[in-house]
Amino acid sequence: LEHLTSVKGWCMYHRVIVLFSFSQGLYKEALKQFEKIKDTDFQAMYQLGVMYYDGLGTKKDPERGVEYMNKILNSDSPEAKHLKFAAAYNLGRAYYEGCGVKPSTEEAERLWLTAADDGNPNASIKAQSTLGMLYSMPIVEDLEKAFFWHSKACDNGNLESQGALGIMYLYGQGTCQNTEAALECLRKAAELGNIYAQGHLVEYYYTRKFYSKAAAVAKRVMENDDINMLAKITDCHPTYVAQGAAMAAFYLARCLQLGQGIKKNQHAAEEYYSKVIEKA
CATH class of the missing domain: 1.25.40.10 (Tetratricopeptide repeat domain)
Structure with a gap:
């Protein structure tokens, strides 16, 4: 030195x-x-x-x-x-x-x-995603603005916004409904660990009677249920992580209860139903 x-x-x-x-x-x-x-x-x-x-x-x-x-x-x-x-x-x-x-x-x-427009890239991307979330809330709801800012954040690599975009495409919120674009966003986000996106994929597969896919994705989600740790790793808000995990637990419980896409198991179904209450 x-x-x-x-x-x-x-x-x-x-x-x-x-x-x-x-x-x-x-x-x-x-x-x-x-x-x-x-x-x-x-x-x-x-x-x-x-x-x-x-x-x-x-x-x-x-x-x-x-x-x-x-x-x-x-x-x-x-x-x-x-x-x-x-x-x-x-x-x-x-x-x-x-x-x-x-x-x-x-x-x-x-x-x-101010932060979202320019300057420090990390601050800008986080601000862009945060604005997307803000404009999705009832207090200032403007879904077109939410879609705009989530798009910018997603283009800059924000994982939370990628999942949010998938859901907006899926339900036609702030943009035209586009199932193909929705699934592309949700699958990419899910592969990178976005639990909210994974939960919505489980729901999508289950409601369309792709029970084996729904159960398989849900089981992967439930392998790790430490919400705070997952939120920290993925830089996603714990509330949305918990919601995604609750969705996965609910549909996995349904599959186990009814023997849809997985072997019927009433005891395991009850355990997963209890996890829905824990994470809701």
């Missing part, structure tokens, strides 16, 4: 070490080190904002998290530029949840539109 003699070189090295600690879940150590350099390093300020908002390595302090995100968003420094869109996404989340600020769906929408 002898060659890291300049202040700039040391700061870069320090940042790498601290970010590594954060990525390894060593949050308390990372928090301590981020605090030391936050006044000269916008990346450290951003990470602190996330940590205080979510309570990683420290007690939750959402107001402080919001303060750091606002500093980044309002900064004129070129070093903050690449973080502005990620900060806008997180501030939108704070306004939507009413955590650290007064709740405002309108302000959340405005900030997510």
